[in-house]
Amino acid sequence: MTAAEIARTTINIEAGQEKEYLFEAQGQRVVFPGFLQIYSETNDEQSDTLSEKDVILPKVEQGQMLALKDQQKPVSLEQLFTKPPPRYTEASLVKKLESEGIGRPSTYAPTISTIQDRGYVELTDEKKLKPTSIGEVVTDFLADHFTKIVNLGFTAEIERNFDRIAKGDEDWVEMMTDFYEPFHENVVEKDKSVSRAEVLKRRELGTDPESGKPVSVSIGRYGPMVQIGTREDEEKPRFASLPSSLNLNDVTLEEALECFALPRVLGEYENGEEISANNGRYGPYVKLGKDFFSIPKGEKAENIELARALEIIEEGLEIKSKRVIHDFGEIQVLNGRYGPYIKSGKKQL
Structure with missing residues (x-):
């Protein structure tokens, strides 16, 4: 229509x-x-x-003088704020994908899991999907340099092509060639023309009062980070992770400098191992030896005390003990989300 x-x-x-x-x-x-x-x-x-x-306006001409209809009535002022569209939940996002003709039932759950696993979005306490700093940078990059690929119409058309291939009405080799050859050429061209600095979108916040060096935020290898100094300085720049509670676009200089107060050494465990608190890619955590335990939402690594850290460690160790079915050293049998599985190094079976 x-x-x-x-x-x-x-x-x-x-x-x-x-x-x-x-x-x-x-x-x-x-x-x-x-x-x-x-x-x-x-x-x-x-x-x-x-x-x-239809909202019909009266006929007027440019430069025409207009009279106030009721001069005895004072003009009232009212400030209105437009509400942004609500964030998607997992269910409403699936509904949106369906309405746009993108994906199919078998791909909805893996798609939503992938964007969360990669740290592009996080689930809020209200079960809303909230974009992270990494997600915003990735989205901007794709929209700027791979406009056709992230276009909803293009994705829906690819889905229709798959349906035609399944019915035998289209040759899959020809379809994939038409897609992949220009896509690959674009990837090669962008790899040469787009600089790392352009992708990371470094944001200058101000000057560190102690060292007099510039303070900036950007995306690093392990996620959003704060940097004091530059790579051109004689001394190496200092880095700190930006907690998930702060956003690259609106973090202040004071908030960024607070990140360098970490890690905090809180004390020792009963076996003599050091206990510390820090911020990481996936939020604040407590570290015991080589083990990491997430700090619950609403609590910060900057002000957590030893007693609370011990509680978090004990809770984490209890969960871990239930997760391990058998430990054979290099090989473990573990309880996973979808049932028991075998882990050897980084391999999972």
């Missing part, structure tokens, strides 16, 4: 002795109803859809 065509008009009205006030009136008129005609005919409750779309 053809899209509707709507003509929109804006009138700017200047007022005041020095024309220091600007008022705006907006109107619109349906030129061609398109899909709206069908919508109004098939929805009894929305039978007035077309007429409601």
